Amino acid sequence: MSKSPDIAGHYTRGDLFDRLQAALREDGVDPEQPSVATLAPYDQFHGRGLEVTEEIAGEIAETLTVTPEDHLLDIGSGIGGPARYMATRFGCRVTGIDLTEEFCAVARRLTALLGLEARVDFHQGNALAMPFADGGFAGAYSMNVSMNIADKAAFYGEIHRVLKPGGWLMLSEIALGPGAGPGGGPGGGPDYPTPWAATPASSFLVTPKQTEEGLRAAGFEGIRLRETREEALAFGARSREMVERGEKPPHRAVQLVHGAEAATMAANTARAFAEAAILPIEVHCRKPA
């Protein structure tokens, strides 16, 4: 049973590029000349947006060497903000893969506007069957994607396959928290819709422990997992204060992608974070050398 059509449908509206251009104009940005910075409120489509991408990049910079010859993989690359950020920061090549065709099309157009198309490319496809050779990527990352993937073993296994020996994987995602109740079964977890799923039928949350076990079973080692609940709560509080002051919040991707439904999604997510029904996590691991 494939969940793919429902998931791509959840993210597709058909006029995303036009709405992004309108949002940029409203910000006083020339939509024909955006930058990594002016796109960041919209093209970093995960909790805390650019803040998390910078954290992940900071950890990469501290613990790993990324050279311009390296090729990184962005799994579930959305409209490409994280891929363009990593390529710009490290001077490396980045390939993104995403199920949602409209996201890939918008990602390519934005990448061309930034003149990064020689180093950043996007494939429409499924993370569970990637059209990439074994062992080609020096590193991979995936931000807020696994929540849409039921078969975690296949997901981790496929990433492991395409990494070089010694290649690294960074995950930033939402896990099931202790507030979800035992096992987090039906009735546990957040209320829906959320930014990643309209209903529980396309949401596949697991606990941090299950994530670690899954990665280990797939052959990853050196697994380090960090819960970032405090950061998420602080970011939410800061954003609410900005809105109360009449300013735009720093993260506007959910609003851009989901339009009128975004407010309900954000409220459901904020409540689930507050109740610890969900937990944001960042994970770092490696394929053995």
Ligand SMILES: C[S@@+](CC[C@H](N)C(=O)[O-])C[C@H]1O[C@@H](n2cnc3c(N)ncnc32)[C@H](O)[C@@H]1O
């Ligand atoms: C919340 S968005 C995150 C996008 C991007 N990682 C970012 O942070 O800006 C989740 C993305 O995962 C993609 N996705 C979900 N399931 C997928 C799968 N099986 N294969 C590839 N992409 C998938 C969706 O199409 C969507 O673009």
